[in-house]
Amino acid sequence: MYEALFVIGTAILGAIVGAIATYYFQERRATRERRERKDRIRIVLSFEMERNLDDLKDFWQKVLAEINKKDDPAKEDEQKAFRLSFYPLPTFTHIAWESLATEFPEALTGDEFKDGNRHHSLLQTLSNAHKYLEEHRTEADGLTREQKKDKNLPWKKYSPSQWTEFERAVDRVLEIGNPLAD
Numbered sequence: 001m002y003e004a005l006f007v008i009g010t011a012i013l014g015a016i017v018g019a020i021a022t023y024y025f026q027e028r029r030a031t032r033e034r035r036e037r038k039d040r041i042r043i044v045l046s047f048e049m050e051r052n053l054d055d056l057k058d059f060w061q062k063v064l065a066e067i068n069k070k071d072d073p074a075k076e077d078e079q080k081a082f083r084l085s086f087y088p089l090p091t092f093t094h095i096a097w098e099s100l101a102t103e104f105p106e107a108l109t110g111d112e113f114k115d116g117n118r119h120h121s122l123l124q125t126l127s128n129a130h131k132y133l134e135e136h137r138t139e140a141d142g143l144t145r146e147q148k149k150d151k152n153l154p155w156k157k158y159s160p161s162q163w164t165e166f167e168r169a170v171d172r173v174l175e176i177g178n179p180l181a182d
Contacts, residue, residue, distance in 0.1 A: 034106070041100055041107040046180035048096040049119055053178060055090035056123070060170050063087050081163035085133035092123040108180075115179035122173045129166045 066087075067080050097120050104113050 037103075038107045041103050042180050044096045045100065045107075045116065046178055048093055049116065049178045049180065052090075052092045052119070052123055053173070055092065056126075056170065056173060059087065059090050060174075077161075077163045081133055081166075082137060084130070084163065084166065085137040089127060089130040092120075092127065094120050094123070112179045115176050119173060119176050119179065122169045122176075125169045126166060126173070129162050129169065133162055133166075 063084055067083055097116065100107070108116065
């Protein structure tokens with residue numbers, strides 16, 4: 001009789017230890033898989049931001065090199081804006097940022113999310129400002145020399161402020177850098 005109780009007790013103890021071990025290893029595996037998924041998400045987001053930064057740096061160096069060669073100090077910001085409108089802005093990508101948005105709470109800290117969001121928002125600001133400059137330059141291309149002297153043209157009124165906005169946005173993106181870089 002004691003043997004039967006011993007066998008039953010051992011079997012129950014073995015089942016409990018087996019269940020605990022199974023639970024432990026499943027949790028460990030799930031934790032590892034979550035960490036690996038988080039790391040993969042961060043790598044993809046970081047790669048996209050790094051590519052955007054590299055493209056912006058290359059673009060900005062070319063623009064500044066050209067502008068510093070030719071600027072007329074009397075019309076500095078207007079001339080800079082006008083010359084900037086001729087340089088094709090790189091196509092910044094936001095695909096990973098937009099498609100992985102549901103994963104941010106698990107993959108990013110609050111500060112990383114804020115900086116990443118600012119990074120992408122500022123790139124959109126750059127795209128909008130550049131598009132605005134291109135449109136007004138195109139409008140100005142169709143005007144006569146006499147019409148271009150009119151100080152009330154949108155190009156004359158807004159391009160200097162667009163240059164300033166563009167320059168500030170570039171500086172902020174470069175200052176933020178890649179918040180996910182290790």
